Amino acid sequence: MTTDAPHIHVEQLTMAYGSNLIQQELTFDVNRGDVFVIMGGSGCGKSTLLKHMIGLYEPAVGDIFYAGRSFNKTDDAGRFQLRREWGITYQSGGLFSAMTLAENTALPLQQYTKLGATEIADIVAYKLALVGLAGYQDYYPSEISGGMQKRAGLARAIALDPDILFFDEPSAGLDPISSQLLDELILQMKESLGATVVIVTHELASIFAIANNSVFLDAETKTMIAYGDPKQLREDSSEEKVRRFLARGKSGNGSTA
Amino acid sequence: MSSAVARYVCSQGPEQSTDICFSGDWTLDAPAPAFTTLASELEQQQNRTLRCQVDDNLEWDSALIAFLLQCHNYCLTRELTLDSSALPDGARKLLALSTAVASLEIAAAEPKSLLERLNPSAPLLRLWHSLEAALEFIGSVSLALGALMRGRANTRLTDFLNFLFEAGPKALGIITLTSFLVGMILAYLGAAQLAQFGAQVYVADLVTVGMLREMGALMTAVVMAGRTGAAYAAQLGTMQTREEIDAIVTLGISPVEFLVLPRLLALIVIMPLLVIYANFIGILGGALVASGMGVSLTQFLEETRTVITLTQLNVGLGKALVFGTLIALAGCYSGINCGRSSAAVGEATTNAVVTAIVFLIVADAAINIALQNMGI
Numbered sequence: 270m271t272t273d274a275p276h277i278h279v280e281q282l283t284m285a286y287g288s289n290l291i292q293q294e295l296t297f298d299v300n301r302g303d304v305f306v307i308m309g310g311s312g313c314g315k316s317t318l319l320k321h322m323i324g325l326y327e328p329a330v331g332d333i334f335y336a337g338r339s340f341n342k343t344d345d346a347g348r349f350q351l352r353r354e355w356g357i358t359y360q361s362g363g364l365f366s367a368m369t370l371a372e373n374t375a376l377p378l379q380q381y382t383k384l385g386a387t388e389i390a391d392i393v394a395y396k397l398a399l400v401g402l403a404g405y406q407d408y409y410p411s412e413i414s415g416g417m418q419k420r421a422g423l424a425r426a427i428a429l430d431p432d433i434l435f436f437d438e439p440s441a442g443l444d445p446i447s448s449q450l451l452d453e454l455i456l457q458m459k460e461s462l463g464a465t466v467v468i469v470t471h472e473l474a475s476i477f478a479i480a481n482n483s484v485f486l487d488a489e490t491k492t493m494i495a496y497g498d499p500k501q502l503r504e505d506s507s508e509e510k511v512r513r514f515l516a517r518g519k520s521g522n523g524s525t526a
Numbered sequence: 527m528s529s530a531v532a533r534y535v536c537s538q539g540p541e542q543s544t545d546i547c548f549s550g551d552w553t554l555d556a557p558a559p560a561f562t563t564l565a566s567e568l569e570q571q572q573n574r575t576l577r578c579q580v581d582d583n584l585e586w587d588s589a590l591i592a593f594l595l596q597c598h599n600y601c602l603t604r605e606l607t608l609d610s611s612a613l614p615d616g617a618r619k620l621l622a623l624s625t626a627v628a629s630l631e632i633a634a635a636e637p638k639s640l641l642e643r644l645n646p647s648a649p650l651l652r653l654w655h656s657l658e659a660a661l662e663f664i665g666s667v668s669l670a671l672g673a674l675m676r677g678r679a680n681t682r683l684t685d686f687l688n689f690l691f692e693a694g695p696k697a698l699g700i701i702t703l704t705s706f707l708v709g710m711i712l713a714y715l716g717a718a719q720l721a722q723f724g725a726q727v728y729v730a731d732l733v734t735v736g737m738l739r740e741m742g743a744l745m746t747a748v749v750m751a752g753r754t755g756a757a758y759a760a761q762l763g764t765m766q767t768r769e770e771i772d773a774i775v776t777l778g779i780s781p782v783e784f785l786v787l788p789r790l791l792a793l794i795v796i797m798p799l800l801v802i803y804a805n806f807i808g809i810l811g812g813a814l815v816a817s818g819m820g821v822s823l824t825q826f827l828e829e830t831r832t833v834i835t836l837t838q839l840n841v842g843l844g845k846a847l848v849f850g851t852l853i854a855l856a857g858c859y860s861g862i863n864c865g866r867s868s869a870a871v872g873e874a875t876t877n878a879v880v881t882a883i884v885f886l887i888v889a890d891a892a893i894n895i896a897l898q899n900m901g902i
């Protein structure tokens with residue numbers, strides 16, 4: 270299954286809502302095992318890019334390839350296969366409010382595996398424990414805090430040991446300790462399962478702690494203005510805007526890199 | 527990819543320990559052994575330490591860690607030591623992460639006793655509580671109305687106009703259809719009986735009085751309960767789930783003034799107008815049926831003119847006001863008291879419609895009895 274093609278390849282992507290152009294001419298690669306960060310100011314189209322990468326929206330122009338396969342040009346069976354390998358969290362949670370955390374987390378397992386009810390319950394217990402929610406199986410999303418909802422969404426995303434993880438601002442609303450546990454979890458998913466991680470985040474501390482590749486979207490020019498390792502970009506990006514964005518972390522926290 | 531069966535072997539290890547050696551495919555796609563069997567095996571041994579070992583051919587993913595987590599929890603309760611140092615690096619770290627935060631001690635909900643579950647007073651108590659809540663709601667609506675009259679309510683005219691448009695012009699199509707058909711039904715109903723006396727022309731009286739006093743208001747109300755009452759419940763319920771109502775409250779705005787009043791007033795204003803329209807259309811429907819039975823349009827209208835009195839019209843309009851109020855209150859009450867999940871919104875909507883229709887019929891009967899006694 271592994272080919273030489275990058276795990277995700279974005280080719281000349283233009284994104285628009287109707288006639289409202291959001292970003293254009295995005296071309297970048299995400300390699301297998303990368304922790305890839307999508308950065309940029311608020312409203313520049315990060316979530317939109319993520320939603321294109323998970324096949325929710327169709328590109329206005331261009332295409333996105335997963336190990337050489339285009340999602341948009343694949344039939345339903347192929348899409349099902351690709352999606353099996355993805356774990357996704359949404360910016361505003363996306364938990365099913367009418368289901369308990371256990372039911373939420375069990376859903377992908379029921380959908381994609383042939384496991385029995387007790388086995389699923391065991392896996393669910395483990396996944397919830399991984400995100401620090403051990404014992405919260407029977408809570409409804411409305412009965413836990415906002416940060417806990419974020420983590421519950423994460424538990425659902427990693428239920429199937431996905432190949433690619435897409436996170437939209439997973440650490441927003443988390444305390445520093447949980448946030449650090451989350452970083453560690455992401456690194457573990459990557460190391461132990463060989464997952465590729467695509468993550469939208471503003472947390473400079475976690476960008477420098479986990480990311481090894483990134484793209485910076487700019488709202489004014491409506492395209493990417495930087496691409497590469499964020500630690501490198503902070504030192505020698507040709508764009509003043511990118512260096513400023515990344516340097517905020519230095520003044521607040523001297524020991525990041 | 528090998529596909530060996532997932533298995534473990536327990537054996538006596540060095541220094542008072544038990545070795546558990548994992549081998550095969552411990553993956554989500556393959557069946558894994560149940561932890562309970564291992565637990566019962568472990569009951570047989572005296573050692574205080576469990577050492578996890580792995581075989582070279584081990585394939586693993588979450589299935590293995592889920593199993594190990596159960597081992598960990600088992601050891602925690604028995605005060606045994608779990609030595610995971612021989613596990614693959616990734617597995618060890620994932621296990622460490624998943625045990626980093628202690629599990630929530632669940633105060634296991636005590637299973638309710640049979641008596642408690644069958645408690646005969648419980649439904650009555652629930653009924654009482656919901657009655658209390660409903661009265662409280664009606665009270666706060668009255669207070670808000672008072673505030674509005676003194677010009678101090680946070681009710682926006684644009685909202686009111688929007689709801690007026692939603693409930694009025696947009697409902698005309700369906701009201702036309704239903705009242706035309708109801709008029710026809712009334713005519714057929716009467717025609718069969720009146721024909722026996724050769725008094726077909728009195729079909730006009732039956733249809734007119736029937737529409738004006740009863741069916742015009744009732745049918746319109748049923749349609750509006752399904753259409754607008756349900757919409758109110760769904761709107762407010764969704765706002766509740768998305769914390770919008772919390773936001774309104776914390777802005778210092780009364781949700782009753784801001785959300786309920788414009789909806790309530792819109793329905794109160796629009797219902798009588800819709801009912802007048804429904805009456806008109808219903809009589810037309812009756813006339814159509816009558817003309818098929820030899821009563822000409824002029825005859826029909828002539829007869830109608832003799833029975834239309836202000837009293838008859840007012841009875842229908844009075845009912846329209848009451849029904850409109852009931853529908854809006856039922857819809858808004860269900861919406862505002864909605865739970866915070868998507869299923870709760872559905873429940874609230876159902877509740878709004880069912881409550882509204884039940885109350886419509888009860889109110890209609892009460893009004894009719896009262897009018898009968900007053901001789902109107």
Ligand SMILES: Nc1ncnc2c1ncn2[C@@H]1O[C@H](COP(=O)(O)OP(=O)(O)OP(=O)(O)O)[C@@H](O)[C@H]1O
Binds near residue numbers: 291360
């Ligand atoms: N469903 C939509 N329909 C139309 N326009 C949209 C939609 N969603 C987002 N937009 C617009 O697209 C632009 C990018 O939105 P997006 O959510 O991708 O921003 P973002 O980079 O994720 O911002 P943030 O950091 O605040 O989450 C915004 O200007 C927004 O107004």
Ligand SMILES: [Mg+2]
Binds near residue numbers: 360
């Ligand atoms: Mg976003």
